[in-house]
Amino acid sequence: xxxxxxxxxxxxxxxxxxxxxxxxxxxxxxxxxxxxxxxxxxxxxxxxxxxxxxxxxxxxxxxxxxxxxxxxxxxxxxxxxxxxxxxxxxxxxxxxxxxxxxxxxxxxxxxxxxxxxxxxxxxxxxxxxxxxxxxxxxxxxxxxxxxxxxxxxxxxxxxxxxxxxxxxxxxxxxxxxxxxxxxxxxxxxxxxxxxxxxxxxxxxxxxxxxxxxxxxxxxxxxxxxxxxxxxxxxxxxxxxxxxxxxxxxxxxxxxxxxxxxxxxxxxxxxxxxxxxxxxxxxxxxxxxxxxxxxxxxxxxxxxxxxxxxxxxxxxxxxxxxxxxxxxxxxxxxxxxxxxxxxxxxxxxxxxxxxxxxxxxxxxxxxxxxxxxxxxxxxxxxxxxxxxxxxxxxxxxxxxxxxxxxxxxxxxxxxxxxxxxxxxxxxxxxxxxxxxxxxxxxxxxxxxxxxxx
Numbered sequence: 001x002x003x004x005x006x007x008x009x010x011x012x013x014x015x016x017x018x019x020x021x022x023x024x025x026x027x028x029x030x031x032x033x034x035x036x037x038x039x040x041x042x043x044x045x046x047x048x049x050x051x052x053x054x055x056x057x058x059x060x061x062x063x064x065x066x067x068x069x070x071x072x073x074x075x076x077x078x079x080x081x082x083x084x085x086x087x088x089x090x091x092x093x094x095x096x097x098x099x100x101x102x103x104x105x106x107x108x109x110x111x112x113x114x115x116x117x118x119x120x121x122x123x124x125x126x127x128x129x130x131x132x133x134x135x136x137x138x139x140x141x142x143x144x145x146x147x148x149x150x151x152x153x154x155x156x157x158x159x160x161x162x163x164x165x166x167x168x169x170x171x172x173x174x175x176x177x178x179x180x181x182x183x184x185x186x187x188x189x190x191x192x193x194x195x196x197x198x199x200x201x202x203x204x205x206x207x208x209x210x211x212x213x214x215x216x217x218x219x220x221x222x223x224x225x226x227x228x229x230x231x232x233x234x235x236x237x238x239x240x241x242x243x244x245x246x247x248x249x250x251x252x253x254x255x256x257x258x259x260x261x262x263x264x265x266x267x268x269x270x271x272x273x274x275x276x277x278x279x280x281x282x283x284x285x286x287x288x289x290x291x292x293x294x295x296x297x298x299x300x301x302x303x304x305x306x307x308x309x310x311x312x313x314x315x316x317x318x319x320x321x322x323x324x325x326x327x328x329x330x331x332x333x334x335x336x337x338x339x340x341x342x343x344x345x346x347x348x349x350x351x352x353x354x355x356x357x358x359x360x361x362x363x364x365x366x367x368x369x370x371x372x373x374x375x376x377x378x379x380x381x382x383x384x385x386x387x388x389x390x391x392x393x394x395x396x397x398x399x400x401x402x403x404x405x406x407x408x409x410x411x412x413x414x415x416x417x418x419x420x421x422x423x424x425x426x427x428x429x430x431x432x433x434x435x436x437x438x439x440x441x442x443x444x445x446x447x448x449x450x451x452x
Contacts, residue, residue: 003049004049004054004058006025006044006048008044008065009022011065013182014070015183016182021042024043025043025046026043026044027045027046027048029047030047030053031112032112035057035060037064039068044065046058046061052104052107053108056104056105059098060094060103063098063101066180067180067181067182067194068090068094068195072190072191082336084128085131085134085207091134092135092171093198093202095138097179100176106139106140108141113145114144114147117132117144117149117152120148120152121151121156126156127211130160130206130209131206133163134163134206137167137168138168158215159212159221162221162224163228166205167202167205170201170202170205171198171202178193179198181193208228208235211235212224212227212236212237213237213239236393237393238391239392240392240400241362241363242363243341243370245341245342245343267283267285267286271287271288274286274288295323295379295426296320296324296379296380296382297325297326297371297380298326298426299328299381299383300326300419301329301385302328302357303329303357303358303359303360306357306385306386309419312420315420316422317345317350320426321348322347323426324343324346325344326344326367327344328364328367329357329361329362330361330394332360332394333392333394334392341367342355362394363392364400365389365400365403365404365407368381368407371413372407372411380414381413381414382413382416383408383413384419384421384422385415385443386441387415387442387443388443396442401445402449405450408447409450415435415437416435417440
């Protein structure tokens, strides 16, 4: 079979200063992962055969060459959108343009899609299924992928259908020239307008779908559909976000009013910790007496409904200088690694600046589990909260509330509403005046359920 010649240099018409430099053509295959357009190395890898599918794949990669960003990294312009949904959104846009140009996009597929769909369903990889499906919408491989999904995760088929209709609705409002526009965006970012107008909104829709719990009931499906519409609220995720610690808050700490030592030197004891004092200290206080300074772990909810008064934090540290104080608040729907937890005080040192919250809760369970791991033997854990627990998209959830209630009961975590009450709970000065944990919002109701 004779190889078909390919000349990437003949692709012209870009409006974004695309340099006219030689390209290298490398023979690829009609298999996923064996065809690509590398703008950095100027390498076009495509099948060179005469089969119709080879022709469509060549056209697909040449369309990338004609309309995709070539000199600007979209991740730097949109740091809150992960790489995977951006890549799959661009695949979707290229396929739409290709179909409008009359190419047989129904031939795009290598026969592995059914197996991939079944495997993703078996593994419960909903987020990857959303991205992979978006890259297949409108192609012949779309139906095979859904067949595989139906075998292992049939509940996914309807929400994927909702996603498909939303994406098709979005691109239907644009002409082919608008979809393929390579004019520079006017704000100076350098991205092509077609990518910015279409691929970025598609990626944002994918991020919303990826972060959602798979809808299982008709009502949940309606909520999912509304969430994908312009201005819609993010759907429930049904899970906590991962903890992302603020490095800045840990680096910019300053000494508090006094240095904290966990142990006190003594002239007798079972542990010889300071042997040099046998020669330098007239009282020979080379041992430790085992008595610890007051300490404990304080977890502070800094969501929209909570706050950290400066004077209350100072009062707490003056009475309990060894306390470990952490704050937390998650930005709803964030996937860009924005910090959602920070150290307010530790080892007698405190943050110079108290970070502001991010509106939502989002990491209640993970931060409590972290606090349990940090607690030293015998130290209390105090949670400053209103008892409202939410998922990564800031939706309440009964199972998440029960998860936090189990942590509270198992590890005897004390619930308070203010830092002033936390000071009393750590020092033991007003223990009797604290509210019962069962009065704290959803967590309190979950605790009451365990008592019935």
